């Protein structure tokens with residue numbers, strides 16, 4: 001870990017940033033006993049196995065094994081470097097850090113990408129406010145789209161000028177190379193290899209921010225009808241994973257959590273209009289296909305999603321595409337049906353926020369939405385078209401893992417379309433047969449499972465009560481650990497303890513850089529020990545481990561003696577037999593001691 005800041009400061013920053021509070025900015029945590037549970041952000045799941053311990057100030061996922069402290073979380077979840085995680089938490093707690101800049105040659109891959117995005121964001125903002133062309137766009141935003149300066153500033157809108165190399169040239173003055181910009185998705189290499197050009201040109205720019213407010217990508221909206229693509233977005237980069245990011249979520253998370261539902265819109269402009277109109281629990285899928293990962297992302301903050309799309313065919317199609325994903329994430333969802341020729345932005349400006357609120361509150365269920373948008377109406381459709389409409393709904397229902405939810409959804413459809421529930425259900429059964437997943441492979445158990453389990457338990461006890469580390473020095477040696485990862489952790493713990501007697505598990509995790517080691521530590525620290533007498537438990541486990549090791553050694557010696565005799569090496573056989581005698585003596589004294 002880079003020692004840019006003194007150790008005590010890093011500890012202090014961690015201590016004033018409660019893990020439950022910090023993680024609540026990213027996850028929906030529910031109190032369960034002494035701990036908090038959430039859906040794991042690191043793997044796909046529908047029932048929460050991600051546990052956060054306020055007393056230990058660590059997290060652990062029982063599903064995928066990820067674990068760590070506030071720093072590790074930010075590093076893994078937000079792709080921050082350690083230094084950036086420290087900076088973020090310091091800022092969050094209002095702690096002033098000594099001013100230090102990371103020299104370019106020491107920046108990590110991620111830091112360099114963040115830097116490139118930051119440079120681009122500032123460049124685009126400056127172009128919007130300080131150039132003639134930019135000011136025209138600004139005027140359009142204010143007068144034609146009704147955006148306030150406050151909104152424009154908060155969302156850090158910018159303008160990409162009508163030129164091929166302005167950003168490239170500007171970046172070079174800050175020692176960013178063309179390759180840096182290509183990696184950040186900001187420049188494109190010419191096909192004939194003769195150089196590079198700016199990806200974003202003559203466009204209104206929407207920075208896409210991660211949860212810590214840093215730009216990781218950009219959306220560019222065309223400013224004239226001549227431009228072929230209405231939207232151009234950054235490609236995926238090491239920072240930007242399209243299916244994990246929703247535009248605006250960094251701002252709307254607290255509002256979504258508070259209001260307990262998410263408004264889902266398509267465009268950047270729709271989002272800004274709603275935000276400014278007081279609807280701040282809103283996210284936009286802008287320019288990317290909405291996926292189940294997106295749905296799971298919003299399900300972490302609220303149980304309900306309201307789709308608010310344009311009233312045209314494209315908007316209806318978008319709602320149809322989103323529905324299966326929302327169902328798969330076990331969200332309750334509805335779709336607002338705007339009057340024809342309206343989009344969220346125009347509706348809000350023409351009718352005002354009260355009407356919009358009414359529309360949202362009275363949003364029909366998804367089956368009702370489908371029924372209402374059918375042209376010609378359902379009753380006038382051919383039998384085949386009717387079947388297609390209903391099968392689409394059955395397919396949406398099939399995405400849920402809950403049979404109750406599936407039935408409730410179909411019941412709604414059955415009432416609205418006036419079709420027997422049983423017909424829908426038998427179609428559902430047929431469909432489910434087809435998509436039924438194969439059962440999970442059974443976890444293979446290793447032959448050393450018992451020893452392994454004891455070693456992990458020993459680690460768990462030592463983590464629970466670090467005062468036992470001194471006792472451990474007397475009762476076991478590091479070679480008693482056959483598990484190399486646990487052995488390394490044990491050595492590290494002894495070393496750290498000698499330096500810092502008040503070490504806790506979070507401190508320990510700060511000094512572990514190997515992800516497998518942190519995984520094992522967080523797993524161990526979440527184990528149920530079943531007793532508060534940790535000292536006794538430790539002695540018991542240590543004895544069992546020693547006995548197991550002796551037994552294994554004994555078995556090995558016996559087979560070695562046999563092969564030595566077979567090979568006629570009597571001297572070797574004799575030596576081994578002596579060793580075996582010695583071992584057996586130790587073995588029985590061990591038994592006596594503990595019985």
Ligand SMILES: [Zn+2]
Pocket residue numbers: 040041042043050061062063064065066
């Ligand atoms: Zn997980």
